[in-house]
Amino acid sequence: MSRDDFFADAYREHYGAVGRYVARRLDGQSWEVDEVVAEVFSVAWRRRGEVPDDVLPWLYGVARNCLANTVRGRSRYRRLLLRIGNHGAAHGQWTAHGPEAEPPGAWVREALASLSESDQEVLRLTTWEELTLEEVGLALGCSTAAAGMRLHRARRRLRTRIDRMHMTVTARRACDD
């Protein structure tokens, strides 16, 4: 199989997964996600000679870099427009009201967002992309052991944030009572 065929197969197999990866990290419109995904595969195409057999974690790594560049530019521009246009609905889904609120996703994401970007990424790769530690290592460009260490530390910090949020809400309730 030629590298081009290999690339085409990988593209078809993982297009959806890369789309979901980008969408999870980009609270924007569908077309924004599509643009970043297109950029991811453009980069992957240019680097198709170095695509490993385990493609998906590698593609996530490419996507992470594309997001880092692109969010600062293209998508940030769009979000800027949304922000100055007072399109509050674009941000509403991320508004957290505390651990007692339903559904719980918002406040968990708020706790996640309070961590460093590297902590967030290792946690997201593990839970949202459901990668193994070895795959997380591939995506982050580090060893499996290092990925395990990063995950361990990130979990500890997340746990602290969640507990703190829980305590804050509990204390607020006590005051209200």
Added chain:
Amino acid sequence: MTDDLELLRAANPVRADDKRWPDGPLDFHAERRLEELLGERPRHMSRRLLIGVAAAGLAVAGGLGAVITGTGSSPAAAAPAPLRPDGVSTTVPLERIARTARAVAAHRPTRARRGCHVQEWSLSMETGPGAREPVSLPEERWSRWNADGSGSLLVVATDPRHPGRPVIDGSGLRNRVVTDGEILSRKRYPPGSWGGESMYRMPPPSTPGALRDYLAQRYRGAGSDTEPLLDALSELLTQWTPGTRETAAVVGMLARTRGLRPAGAVTDRLGRRGQAYTFGGRGAPDQRMVILDPGSGKVLGLELSFVKDVKEYRVKAGDVLSYQAWI
């Protein structure tokens, strides 16, 4: 208490079975993109792409920051002023132009022709410390196609507002000053290639509803929202020159589109009189304007402009982000 990783899994904003990005067969857009990559076919540089390239922080070439208010030998770099309806003439409802276009199509039916001739201006912006003034990138494009799928694309750096003056070429990674009329790109395509634009390989339909469906299949959101619909129309018109029947379909479709407001008569950047219809503004940061020939319904131009200052990009309300004038 629930395990923290379980909490995170439950908070996943895009589930693995999300229908917007499913596993399995690719949609039309994704297949088209793959075709482009495999064939390394040229991709039309859209306004959005230009925005992205510029906004991503790619530097404008050194020295261009000083050319905004140049003399006869300086590039025409400043952003074009937005078109202003004269405010005197009576506005014309879109439905009236749609009736005119239908009458023209009935009297003199012609079919869509692949290819187009368009003059474009796009605003290149920088962000971050030391960002320079936005500059305008003008170019004229001709694409022509033959019955066997062979064709050609010619791109020339020119600004008809300032004939003879140098212009800025933004087609590369770095902007550069070139002489008026310099050929930026000349491509020839062999039979059967259709330029790789498979998304618009089929000619556009000649009824408003079918045209909207056609665009919605090729541009996400065009079936329900006005903004992507206008973007899709812009893309279509860089691939096809509508005949009278398709023109009637375009205007009929616009007449049924929510949020387009008649703004009055304007003179476009090529000196043609038209009727303007706007979308956006009123709290939104940008505004789209469609300019139609009231005598035929032909789309003369599409303009996207800011209606608010955006300090980060050093743009002011009224700056034109892009303008396309179909010739």
